[in-house]
Amino acid sequence: xxxxxxxxxxxxxxxxxxxxxxxxxxxxxxxxxxxxxxxxxxxxxxxxxxxxxxxxxxxxxxxxxxxxxxxxxxxxxxxxxxxxxxxxxxxxxxxxxxxxxxxxxxxxxxxxxxxxxxxxxxxxxxxxxxxxxxxxxxxxxxxxxxxxxxxxxxxxxxxxxxxxxxxxxxxxxxxxxxxxxxxxxxxxxxxxxxxxxxxxxxxxxxxxxxxxxxxxxxxxxxxxxxxxxxxxxxxxxxxxxxxxxxxxxxxxxxxxxxxxxxxxxxxxxxxxxxxxxxxxxxxxxxxxxxxxxxxxxxxxxxxxxxxxxxxxxxxxxxxxxxxxxxxxxxxxxxxxxxxxxxxxxxxxxxxxxxxxxxxxxxxxxxxxxxxx
Amino acid sequence: xxxxxxxxxxxxxxxxxxxxxxxxxxxxxxxxxxxxxxxxxxxxxxxxxxxxxxxxxxxxxxxxxxxxxxxxxxxxxxxxxxxxxxxxxxxxxxxxxxxxxxxxxxxxxxxxxxxxxxxxxxxxxxxxxxxxxxxxxxxxxxxxxxxxxxxxxxxxxxxxxxxxxxxxxxxxxxxxxxxxxxxxxxxxxxxxxxxxxxxxxxxxxxxxxxxxxxxxxxxxxxxxxxxxxxxxxxxxxxxxxxxxxxxxxxxxxxxxxxxxxxxxxxxxxxxxxxxxxxxxxxxxxxxxxxxxxxxxxxxxxxxxxxxxxxxxxxxxxxxxxxxxxxxxxxxxxxxxxxxxxxxxxxxxxxxxxxxxxxxxxxxxxxxxxxxx
Numbered sequence: 001x002x003x004x005x006x007x008x009x010x011x012x013x014x015x016x017x018x019x020x021x022x023x024x025x026x027x028x029x030x031x032x033x034x035x036x037x038x039x040x041x042x043x044x045x046x047x048x049x050x051x052x053x054x055x056x057x058x059x060x061x062x063x064x065x066x067x068x069x070x071x072x073x074x075x076x077x078x079x080x081x082x083x084x085x086x087x088x089x090x091x092x093x094x095x096x097x098x099x100x101x102x103x104x105x106x107x108x109x110x111x112x113x114x115x116x117x118x119x120x121x122x123x124x125x126x127x128x129x130x131x132x133x134x135x136x137x138x139x140x141x142x143x144x145x146x147x148x149x150x151x152x153x154x155x156x157x158x159x160x161x162x163x164x165x166x167x168x169x170x171x172x173x174x175x176x177x178x179x180x181x182x183x184x185x186x187x188x189x190x191x192x193x194x195x196x197x198x199x200x201x202x203x204x205x206x207x208x209x210x211x212x213x214x215x216x217x218x219x220x221x222x223x224x225x226x227x228x229x230x231x232x233x234x235x236x237x238x239x240x241x242x243x244x245x246x247x248x249x250x251x252x253x254x255x256x257x258x259x260x261x262x263x264x265x266x267x268x269x270x271x272x273x274x275x276x277x278x279x280x281x282x283x284x285x286x287x288x289x290x291x292x293x294x295x296x297x298x299x300x301x302x303x304x305x306x307x308x309x310x311x312x313x314x315x316x317x318x319x320x321x322x323x324x325x326x327x328x329x330x331x332x333x334x335x336x337x338x339x340x341x342x343x344x345x346x347x348x349x350x351x352x353x354x355x356x357x358x359x360x361x362x363x364x365x366x367x368x369x370x371x372x
Numbered sequence: 373x374x375x376x377x378x379x380x381x382x383x384x385x386x387x388x389x390x391x392x393x394x395x396x397x398x399x400x401x402x403x404x405x406x407x408x409x410x411x412x413x414x415x416x417x418x419x420x421x422x423x424x425x426x427x428x429x430x431x432x433x434x435x436x437x438x439x440x441x442x443x444x445x446x447x448x449x450x451x452x453x454x455x456x457x458x459x460x461x462x463x464x465x466x467x468x469x470x471x472x473x474x475x476x477x478x479x480x481x482x483x484x485x486x487x488x489x490x491x492x493x494x495x496x497x498x499x500x501x502x503x504x505x506x507x508x509x510x511x512x513x514x515x516x517x518x519x520x521x522x523x524x525x526x527x528x529x530x531x532x533x534x535x536x537x538x539x540x541x542x543x544x545x546x547x548x549x550x551x552x553x554x555x556x557x558x559x560x561x562x563x564x565x566x567x568x569x570x571x572x573x574x575x576x577x578x579x580x581x582x583x584x585x586x587x588x589x590x591x592x593x594x595x596x597x598x599x600x601x602x603x604x605x606x607x608x609x610x611x612x613x614x615x616x617x618x619x620x621x622x623x624x625x626x627x628x629x630x631x632x633x634x635x636x637x638x639x640x641x642x643x644x645x646x647x648x649x650x651x652x653x654x655x656x657x658x659x660x661x662x663x664x665x666x667x668x669x670x671x672x673x674x675x676x677x678x679x680x681x682x683x684x685x686x687x688x689x690x691x692x693x694x695x696x697x698x699x700x701x702x703x704x705x706x707x708x709x710x711x712x713x714x715x716x717x718x719x720x721x722x723x724x725x726x727x728x729x730x731x732x733x734x735x736x737x738x739x740x741x742x743x744x
Contacts (some may be wrong), residue, residue: 296446330419
């Protein structure tokens with residue numbers, strides 16, 4: 001990796017899972033790590049002090065969103081994303097590819113780039129690989145992502161292959177356009193559910209000078225089984241000396257699967273989005289916080305959890321949601337982020353002990369169910 | 373006051389302002405004090421840890437709201453309001469009188485009590501002085517309030533007098549019905565803007581065995597000048613050895629006026645409500661956080677403020693509001709609560725130094741304007 005950055009693998013489990021250490025100009029994190037999503041330079045409902053207490057390391061910002069609001073010029077003038085949002089740790093910006101796929105209107109994607117209308121005000125916006133690099137260099141996160149062409153699944157094989165090839169071409173252009181020395185740049189593997197395309201994409205990207213490789217285009221409707229199979233087909237073709245990042249994933253069970261497959265970094269809106277909609281994650285399964293059975297449940301969400309929500313009873317938290325109090329979403333978001341960070345820690349410890357297979361199996365059943 | 377409670381006046385300023393000390397079974401607070409409003413057992417957007425950091429002492433709950441959701445039985449089973457919401461300091465519940473006036477539908481008030489429909493689900497609810505006492509004793513706050521008959525202003529003189537007399541009759545019934553020894557009970561002066569009615573109400577209540585006296589029925593549309601005049605007419609008729617509480621007030625300038633008039637306790641939703649609508653209070657005036665002039669303002673809301681919002685720039689906070697991020701309301705609510713607590717502290721220090729008149733005059737001008 002470039003100066004100011006370092007990635008080392010401390011231990012590799014028989015499963016292929018890794019325990020590592022990633023250093024950036026804004027600090028280091030232990031991997032595997034889950035990165036909370038701060039779409040608009042704010043992890044929804046969570047102040048940065050509380051965010052640090054959840055155990056968060058890297059925080060994600062969204063290039064597409066920040067380009068529209070407040071604009072990268074404002075963020076750059078403030079000293080970059082971390083300074084703008086008051087986060088003292090590392091940050092990462094995605095390239096905008098996924099949001100163009102999921103949010104933008106009247107999207108036209110050509111080999112040159114994407115042209116679309118803003119979901120905020122309908123304004124015409126253009127985003128080429130060079131634009132994405134320019135914006136991300138202004139946003140100034142520690143890690144930037146190449147622009148990729150994301151397709152929803154299922155999709156026509158021809159479209160999947162086109163998107164993969166186009167993403168490779170964009171990868172070269174991003175490397176060419178990216179000049180900021182204190183910012184790492186990751187490539188993104190595409191190829192849908194096709195093992196051959198995934199292999200070709202991974203091998204081509206591995207030959208380029210990216211600081212890390214991401215697996216993109218998953219968690220877009222293909223289901224858990226297909227995602228697992230695609231990961232298995234992809235991972236052997238990724239270099240072992242650079243961090244591997246599974247984008248936009250996922251549920252606790254997906255994180256267990258991803259770590260087992262050898263993934264080092266994850267991001268997802270689920271902990272905060274579910275927090276806002278009253279779904280709490282625990283090691284014993286999910287808990288629907290509006291459920292009538294919690295009306296006098298004096299237990300915390302999770303007995304041994306150190307988060308601010310778990311200073312309260314389930315009964316109180318349920319009341320907050322039923323009464324429409326914003327403190328409910330705030331507290332359960334904090335709980336979920338804390339739970340994700342604790343899950344990562346447990347998986348990492350298991351890798352260090354060479355016991356990930358056993359630990360993952362123990363966690364898997366309870367975590368997928370509903371908590372009592 | 374009853375066992376477990378104590379109120380002492382440490383200093384009285386030439387203006388009549390007091391610096392005091394109020395002890396309750398859940399801890400002591402220095403007065404004058406501002407009590408944040410936790411309507412539904414939650415100060416909107418603020419977790420109890422952050423709330424304590426603002427300098428809050430007593431936290432208010434609303435009998436009317438908590439009776440409807442979650443119901444006092446749930447709160448009582450959890451160990452009372454403070455335990456239910458996880459607040460380790462003192463709490464106070466209002467009687468429901470003001471919410472019946474401001475929120476309930478199809479209200480019928482007779483000498484017996486109020487009958488109305490819930491603003492939540494339209495259910496028929498009855499609230500007599502005895503009901504209010506029973507509910508408040510179940511809620512178990514350190515301080516309960518008598519049920520009063522609140523009228524909006526302007527109002528017919530006959531209606532104002534009726535409400536005052538009825539509130540007095542209800543005061544007697546509340547004292548009769550209130551039996552919980554570890555809970556203080558305050559009476560509420562009514563009488564609109566009529567100095568004679570206010571005097572009569574204050575004198576009658578002062579002869580009763582209330583632990584403190586509140587001035588109610590203000591901040592209901594009468595304007596600041598009328599409120600000041602009414603306070604001046606009321607205060608000389610209140611006992612000096614018991615705490616005096618001005619209900620539902622108000623803006624920083626109103627707190628300065630109230631303290632100057634000899635008030636010890638205040639409550640108001642303004643710091644959090646304005647926080648949610650992007651209005652920040654500072655010692656240099658208000659700041660409209662959505663204003664375009666803040667777009668690149670790198671200063672915090674207030675230079676010397678220790679709150680979590682003031683770790684950020686105005687530019688960032690403005691962005692949060694414009695992007696609809698809930699962190700904006702959260703942070704500015706925290707700032708406003710912190711500012712109110714700091715204002716109370718400055719006024720108290722001024723009373724202790726016998727300089728309240730000068731300090732209040734210095735604060736008054738800047739605090740009423742718009743911050744630069």
